[in-house]
Amino acid sequence: MATPVVKLMALPVEGKKDEKVVRWLKHYSSAQSILIVGDGDFSFSRALATAFGSGANLVATSLDSYGALICKHHQAESNVRELKKMGATVLHDVDVNNMKLHTCMKMKRFDRIVFNFPHAGFTGQETQLHVINSHKELVRVFFRNASNLLCPDGEVHVSHKTGQPYDRWDIEQLASEYSLVMFEKVGFAKGDYPGYNQKKGDGRKCNRSFPLRNGCTFKFRMARKESEDESAMYCLVAAMAKMSMARAHDNVTM
């Protein structure tokens, strides 16, 4: 099980050094503004807030209304209560189809936007094409909305099972439709998030967990625009030219 990592970050304040504690849990830190969408019983968000000692930078959301949520998940009520106590913003009825228009999010930008184990519901066998397509559509609209809510250097994280039939969702391709580029794929270990219980979230067994079978966290960033690449290249060439001129000058004056 992962132990939260604590790092001290020194921030200069009016000439003095003020030490601000930054706490980490796996990929996430208390200094990042984090949006969690499609939470199940809010145990993932609670694990982050608990590790950070605060939920102040967290916006935790569910598709379900609060009423539906607490009917589905036994632990949801206490998880939501604790999250709020720790200062997190908890929102319900947040649909990835239109979340960028939500009044609480329209003006916000996030360092991390997280969707763990997206799933569009149990409408057939996971191997059936129409089921795969409905999951793909959910992930596609998530990427579309998330790309509008991301800070310039922010990251979108999707945790997802790998192997068949899950690889057929081709989430890397779906992300690329919105200029999101995968830069890392790391194994997802439930134990990294103490207290987290993954939930099916739909159907008769909605409060049940499901096997995480080779689950991975896929991390995406916005693709750099060509103009940014060009200006980075220009800076590099200019710096190299400056260095070689300085060397030539040193050789002449020695």
Ligand SMILES: C[S@@+](CC[C@H](N)C(=O)[O-])C[C@H]1O[C@@H](n2cnc3c(N)ncnc32)[C@H](O)[C@@H]1O
């Ligand atoms: C397999 S469950 C995973 C739940 C949770 N992320 C977890 O890890 O326990 C899939 C989740 O996707 C959510 N979901 C499905 N469609 C959604 C949508 N259009 N917008 C937001 N969430 C959605 C469901 O409400 C459900 O909680």
